[in-house]
Amino acid sequence: MSDEPYRLYYWPGLQGRGELVRLALEAASTPYVDVARLPESEGGGVAALMKLMRGGGPGLEPFAPPFLQSGELVIAQTANILQYLAPRHGLVPDDEASRLRANQLQLTIADLIAEAHDVHHPIASSLYYEDQKPEALRRSQYFVTERIPKYLGHLERVLERNGGRHFVGSALSYVDLSAFQILAGLDHSFPKAMQRIAASIPLLAAMRDRVAGVPSVAAYLASERRVPFNQKGIFRSYPELDVEPTP
C-alpha cells in the first residue's frame, strides 16, 4: 500500500454508484481525494477522470466510473472496489465464507441499483428521461409492485437469519453501508411504495437508522461532502413513477 491517500474518481455533482465507495471510505475515516470534485487547476475535474478512462493511468483502463487509485492500482467496478477496501479497513470479517457472503449481497444490491436506474432510463442511458417517459411509466409499475418487494423481502430475510442487526458477521460491514444507501435512495424516489411495505421490513428500517447514527457516517451525511439526492443521479424524484399498484 502507498502512503498517498486513495484517489476516488466519480462524476461530480451526483451520488450515483460512487456514493457506495464514499460511504465505505467515510465510515472508515480514511483520507481520500474525491478527484473530479477538485478544480481542474488542482489536477481535478472531469478532465482528470476522463484521462484515466482513456487509458492514461497505470494498469487496466476502467469501463466506467467509479474507480479508485491506490498506489499503482486503478480499480473499477463498485463491488470490486469495495471488496478491495473492506478488508483493509475493518469493513468485512476475515474468513472466506464471510467475504463470499458480503460480495454476493453486494452484487445483489448492485443489481437492484441497476434496475432502479433503468426505471427512469428503460430504453437508453444516452436519452433524457423525458424522451423515454412512456416506457418509464410502464416499467415503474413492475418495479414498484414486483421488484422492490422482491429485493427488500430477500434482504430482510437475510438480515433476520443473521440476527437482525448486520448483514455479515456481527459488526458493521460495507454491505450494511450499501444497504443504507439503497434504502435512503428508494425512500427518496418511491416514498409511497416504501410506505406500503414498511411493515414488512422492520429490520432493514432499524438497520438503516443505526447506520445513519454511526458517528463517522453521521458526520459525513451532515457535511458538504455528501451530495444531496438530485435529478442527475440514480435515485431521482419523479412522483409519476411512484405509482399506485393497479388492483
Add this chain to the structure above:
Amino acid sequence: MSDEPYRLYYWPGLQGRGELVRLALEAASTPYVDVARLPESEGGGVAALMKLMRGGGPGLEPFAPPFLQSGELVIAQTANILQYLAPRHGLVPDDEASRLRANQLQLTIADLIAEAHDVHHPIASSLYYEDQKPEALRRSQYFVTERIPKYLGHLERVLERNGGRHFVGSALSYVDLSAFQILAGLDHSFPKAMQRIAASIPLLAAMRDRVAGVPSVAAYLASERRVPFNQKGIFRSYPELDVEPTP
C-alpha cells in the same frame, strides 16, 4: 474443500448466466453435478433448486440462480462463484492485481449480459417478450448502435494492451471463457451488428476461436451438456431486434 463434486444449480433448458459457471468447470475438467438437470427422482429438478432458494440449504439463501454448493458453502452471483472457483482450478493468476483485474472485467461482462437481456425485456422480466415488443424494438436500436460497440471496443483495447491473447496474465482465465460466451451469444442474437463491427475487433474474434479450440472446452461444446442457444435464454434470436442503424 469437500471431496464431493461441486453442485451447480441453474434453470434447466437454457444457457443463461449459469453457462459462465459451466464453462469454467468444464474448462478445468472438474467434476460437477448440474443439479436441476437431474430427474427429481434423483434429487434434482427445479424442486431442488427452489428448496435452496427458499433458504433450505446451509448458509445464505441465494437471490437467484446460478448458485454453487461446495461442501457447506452455497455461493451465488455469477462473478462471485467464478472468483471462488478460479484460483482453485488455475483459471486466474495468484497476485492481487490480476485478481482485481479479472473481477473488474467479469463485472463489466456481467453488465453487458444484463443489458443484452433487457433488450428483449426492457419493461419487466415477468412479462413475455411479445408483451413488450414495441419497447424492445426501440431499445434494440441503442443497444446495437451504441452499447455493443462501446463494450466490445473497450474489451478489444484491454486485450490489445495485455498482448492480444488473454485478458488477464498470460494464460487462459475465466474472463477469457466468459468473453467467449458473450461473443458467441452476440453473434447468435445480433449477427448483422456483429458483422458491421467485425473489422474493429480482430483480437476478440481470434480469442473467441482459440477458446473454442481449448480441448476441454471443445469437448464440452460438442457434448449434450452444452444446451443450445434458444428462445428462453439471454441470447435469443429475434431478427427484428438486430436492426440496421438509422442513417
